[in-house]
Amino acid sequence: MICPHCEQSLLRKERPGNVCSKCGRTYALDPKTNPLRLSDLRIRRLVLRLTEEGKVPCVPGQLWYAASRKSLRGTKGSLGCAVMLALVGIVVGFVGLEAGLVPYRVIGGLSLLAAFGFVVARVRGVGRGRSRLSRDAFLSGPLREWRSVYGALPIGVIDESRYPFAPGAREEHRRAPGEPPSRGLVLVCPDRSIAVFLDAVGLTSRYGLTLATDPEQVSTPPGETGPRPVLVLHDADAHGLLLADLIRTALPGRWVIDIGLPLSAVDGPSRAVPMRGKRPAPHVMQALMESGRFSPRQLKWLRRGWGFPLVAVPPAKLLAVVARAVERAGAAVDPQWQRAAAAGFMTWPEESG
Incomplete structure (x- = not known):
């Protein structure tokens, strides 16, 4: 491997205990000792690609998926x-x-x-779609080792453990002082890591957006007139694709907008690398089948536990999609917001693809 400090090529015997024998400095990751074959240099390259060279941050979950993509394509049959x-x-x-x-x-x-x-x-395809290192193991393994050597996560990666935002507060507790209740929007995202990302990049403060990680945290505050729309952001798997329908059932009369991730966005493109988890329960598949939104082939794919997680979407692209959805929803319920959006006042700077 290449030493991340002196950039010298090192044999296995020349780097005992993750210490370079040529410059004497300690590094965090050795490709021979972790399932994803990660090195310090590879982590830095992945972070640069995810953040588009520092234009946007990323969260550990997004870094985990980027590091796991190659292993997701592999199988256990050699x-x-x-x-x-x-x-x-x-x-x-x-x-x-x-x-x-x-x-x-x-x-x-x-x-x-x-x-x-x-x-x-x-x-x-036994083993295909399953990372050699789980998301939790990535946090407690490679990233923990990185932190112990360098004192912090890689530059550009949000440290969720120290981040002050704690998604899940009931929406009436998240309202900004003096903000009219009817002008706010609610976004439900079960993936806390993605919720932290959206708040960290300023989406909540820019649009007066309330985030919730559990649908049960969404309620209609006392004295609310004209209930605020609820936007739903989810994984493209069996459970995620049903989330908007479940929220509509739980909140009758509330405007619920499914902003993705849609299965059509990942069903077909060769660059989309799906993941495979637990098989969904029969009642989940029954609900998907009765919805009439999916083909028999797609239902078979979902029944086997396949899906595409939100952390797989590049940060800049995810941010652009969510920002556009929030702008459209806000313009639909608030004429003043609509005029501001038409004037370009709420356009996200340097919006990417």
């Missing part, structure tokens, strides 16, 4: 192992047949059976 086991099985089995040795025949047969298992696993 063709190299299959070929080696097949060769061993053929050779040992042939020797056993010629010499009349039963143990050799058994070993050869088992080797061929194992090789066949690897091929089947490869074809069926």
